[in-house]
Amino acid sequence: MPPKKGLSAADKRDRMLEIFHESADVFVIKDVEKLSIKKGIIAQAVKDVLQTLIDDDLVHCEKIGISNYYWAFPSEASVKLETEVRKQEGDLAALQRRRAEVEAALAQHKAANPNT
Structure with a gap:
């Protein structure tokens, strides 16, 4: 069998944004990583994809105490x-x-x- 082809950056962004929109919840990075893996995004790419969504104002990030919380509605x-x-x-x-x-x-x- 041929090797699986990875997702494009746009596909990763769309899938990660779906995570936030489907649940309408607030997440910490560990939760985002777990859910992203289920959506087919490799763990090493989660932080980069999440940062691009934050930079484009599609996902919000707030540091509360020692944790960063992420959300998008x-x-x-x-x-x-x-x-x-x-x-x-x-x-x-x-x-x-x-x-x-x-x-x-x-x-x-x-x-x-x-x-x-």
Whole structure:
């Protein structure tokens, strides 16, 4: 039989994120390692994959006492996207108002100086 092919980094990230979203619980590193092995992620890669998820703000980490606690909830992604959409809509409205002001000023300038 041919040797098994390992998971890509993106697959590892997706599977690890599933661990957090399926349980909606808070974990210590030992628990994450145990569950990751069940998902097919080798133990040596768990910390690196977890760190990339933390760096991308998909998983949160907090040091309490001597332990690090990790969590990610499914609703966080939708809340983050909704907040970004509202922010972008506000920026769009401000830019549209600014454009209207500039166009009005341009029309006024053209009316005042028809030869230029």
